[in-house]
Amino acid sequence: MKEEKIELIKDGKRLSGRGFEELRSIKIEVGVLKRADGSCYFELGDNKVIAAVYGPREMHPRHFQNAKMAVVKYRYNMAPFSVDDRKRPGPDRRSQEISMVSRKALDPVILRELYPKTAIEVYVEVLQSDAGTRTAGINAASVALADAGIPMRDLVSSVAIGKIDGEVVLDLDAKEDNFGEADMPIAMIARTNTITLLQMDGRFKKEEFERGLKIAMSGCRKIYELQKDALVKKYSKSGNEE
Amino acid sequence: MxxxxxxxxxxxxxxxxxxxxxxxxxxxxxxxxxxxxxxxxxxxxxxLSGKYMPVNGDVVIGKIVEISFPYWIVDIASPYEARLRKSEFGRGENIDFGNMCEYLDIDDLIVAKVMNVDVMMRIDLALKNEFKMDGVGRLIEVSPTKVPRIIGRSGSMIRLLKDKSNCFIFVAKNGRIWIKGSSADMDIASQTVMKIANEAHTSGLTDRVALFLDSFKSEKGEG
Known part of the structure; x- marks a missing residue:
């Protein structure tokens, strides 16, 4: 692996031409699926994910019901065509883990106790992947949950930071992820600065970690604003049409 | 705004x-x-969206999905199923295990009132006087969050709709709307209801709906 090392930073810019603390371009569309109770299409650079929310509805199988609160189901799934080499379809160890951590990232904002015995189902499909799909999925899911009219304390925003060529940078793309040194996705509630997901792959020094967290949090705040804008726009737009 | x-x-x-x-x-x-x-x-x-949550006293339109003596299990477009006890038909009736479906069969639609919702979200229904819908007219379903808008402030919107479309319109709290009238009139009424539901968040809607309904009338007059 050492011999094919590529230079990820040239003249103070990243391969994609971005600065160190720059996000990829983001596009959010709300309510794209007609049959879902809430949905969202989210693009983060070359990542394309779609989230659908159903419910609250009756929980099946029944013995998984919680008599006091709703159960959140989260399914993260990568389409076979979402990556360069065809991915074997269906759940695997990786997607099960991501589903679990993403669910836990969203759980704290949902007022589950208002809907006892029900299930709130979140389906996240990755159509195209370019590193950071779990963060894109969480962003999409939180917008879709709001669109479904589910009571929430706040939206959840998520972004990753990483280390490439010894520099801490925001929002890695696939090349940077593969040849970089470390990668750390976080999810947080922007208003209260509460972190609901933090994973780390690779190594950061303590001061790198602290600086990275700061960068990631400011990235989340930017995404939070975009999520809000997208939701508000859905209704202000259709109001002006006629 | x-x-x-x-x-x-x-x-x-x-x-x-x-x-x-x-x-x-x-x-x-x-x-x-x-x-x-x-x-x-x-x-x-x-x-602007969301599921219907039953509240005591709401009048809803339900569909029988299961018969389980002595209850009918009713779907009320909510995360929870409701139940209707056989005693709702009165003590004089001799309803038993075998003949429940003669009173209400699966897929029958009923107008009912929510009598009680307990902490376990068990919902008891009571029949309204004229509960049977007998397959007459049309049923459309909108999000229950749009219902207040379809009715309008002190019923202004629904009155307008009934007058101009010549239909019998019944709006249930769970977002199900029952429309009865001639085929052409029902078309107009259901289109208008969908328009109201889609634009529920905008202001000055009553005036626009009035114009929308009048546009049908002028079309008819010309044709």
Missing amino acids: YKVVVPGDFISTEVNRAGDGTYVEDGNVYALKYGVVDDRGTIKVVA
Whole structure:
């Protein structure tokens, strides 16, 4: 692996031409699926994910019901065509883990106790992947949950930071992820600065970690604003049409 | 103009006016749902989507999905199923295990009132006087959050709709709407209801709906 090392930073810019603390371009569309109770299409650079929310509805199988609160189901799934080499379809160890951590990232904002015995189902499909799909999925899911009219304390925003060529940078793309040194996705509630997901792959020094967290949090705040804008726009737009 | 808010948006500092669809934290009122702010009286956030949650006294349209003596299990477009006890038909009737389906069969639609909702979300229904819908007319379903808009302030919108479309229209709290009339009239009525549901968040809707309904009339006159 050492011999094919590529230079990820040239003249103070990243391969994609971005600065160190720059996000990829983001596009959010709300309510794209007609049959879902809430949905969202989210693009983060070359990542394309779609989230659908159903419910609250009756929980099946029944013995998984919680008599006091709703159960959140989260399914993260990568389409076979979402990556360069065809991915074997269906759940695997990786997607099960991501589903679990993403669910836990969203759980704290949902007022589950208002809907006892029900299930709130979140389906996240990755159509195209370019590193950071779990963060894109969480962003999409939180917008879709709001669109479904589910009571929430706040939206959840998520972004990753990483280390490439010894520099801490925001929002890695696939090349940077593969040849970089470390990668750390976080999810947080922007208003209260509460972190609901933090994973780390690779190594950061303590001061790198602290600086990275700061960068990631400011990235989340930017995404939070975009999520809000997208939701508000859905209704202000259709109001002006006629 | 209506102000659209998303969950977690700051609305106000007047904690004692906080109402439905909001929550209070550190002396501030925040939005709990994605919806529009209603600032008259208490501060409320009226959701733009969401499922029907039964409340005592609501009149709903339900569909029988299962017969399980001595109950009919009724789907009321909510996350929870409701049940209708056989005694709702009165003591004089001799209803037993075998003949329940002669009174109400699976897929029958009924107009019922929510009598009781308990903590376990068991819902008991009571029949309305004219409960049977007998397959007459049309049933359309909209989000229950749009129902107040379809009825309008003190019933102004629904009155307009009934007058101009010549239909019998019954709007149930769970978002199911029963329309009865001639085929052409029902077309107009259901199109208008969908228009109201789609534009529920805009202001000046009653006037636009009136124009919309008149446009059908002029078309008919010319043709």
